[in-house]
Amino acid sequence: ELKVEQNPLFLSMQEGKNYTIYCNYSTTSDRLYWYRQDPGKSLESLFVLLSNGAVKQEGRLMASLDTKARLSTLHITAAVHDLSATYFCAVPPGTYKYIFGTGTRLKVLA
Amino acid sequence: DTAVSQTPKYLVTQMGNDKSIKCEQNLGHDTMYWYKQDSKKFLKIMFSYNNKELIINETVPNRFSPKSPDKAHLNLHINSLELGDSAVYFCASSQFVSTDTQYFGPGTRLTVL
Known part of the structure; x- marks a missing residue:
């Protein structure tokens, strides 16, 4: 069964x-x-990454996908308080189904 | 205009009762979903429907019965509610299977006492 793991689970920055x-x-x-x-x-929804090597950026967030390593990253640049939220990745193992990651709870401290 | 709407937003009920949650999307999407988010924020798919047809049933107890009267609506009926059913239930829709992002409803917080 597909497993989707995120780390860290909690992030205070x-x-x-x-x-x-x-x-x-x-x-x-x-x-x-x-x-x-x-x-x-x-x-x-923040980003949809549709192929190996895909990179998307929106404001202070940038996401990338490496399908060979089965790894995606969400990079936060110069964090601001408004980015405090829980971030989930989700992977479709087939049609009609999405498996969500465990979530990363981000807290940005002033 | 709300893209994906759910009613009610909150539901508090006793164990053993039967309750329903309604979902409607005005995006013209073909596929709709039900998800359960537990107290640890873990999000798990329950059902997927495409053009009113059930496609995915993720080993959900048969106390949960989804119904899709048309492409724009997907309702969830729960019989004999149990304490473990307490969670937030999200409805979502997407246009094309597995290529489009999902749009989520506001969620229904179900509390079983």
């Missing part, structure tokens, strides 16, 4: 610092998704 969240998955997939969830809220 100072404003202005950089950090990377990792998403490892256990079976082949050429697609990966990143979502953000604010406390008590729904999930919001």
Whole structure:
């Protein structure tokens, strides 16, 4: 069965610092998704990575995908408080199904 | 306009009761899903529907019965509620299978006492 693991599970960082969240998955997939969830809220799509080597950037977030290593990264540059949220990666092992990672709870301290 | 809506937002009920959650999407998507998010924020797929047809049932107890009257609606009925059913239930939709991102509803927080 496909496993999707994220690390770290919890991340507390100072404003202005950089950090990377990792998403490892256990079976082949050429697609990966990143979502953000604010406390008590729904999930919001951040990035869709559709091929090996794909890189997407939005503001202070940049996501990349290495399908050979079965690894995606979400890099945070110069963190600000507004980025505090839980971040999920999700992998489709086949059609009609997505397996979500364990989530990384990010807290950016002023 | 809300893309994916769910009702109710909160549901508090006693063990053994039966309850329903409704979901509607106005995005014209073909595929809809139900997810369960537990207290540790772990998100697990329960069901997938495509064009009103059940495609995926992730070994969910048969106390849970989804119904899709049309492509825009996917409801979830739960019989004989148990304490372990307490969670946040999210409905989602996507346009094409496994190539498009999913759009999530606001969630229904179910508390079973």
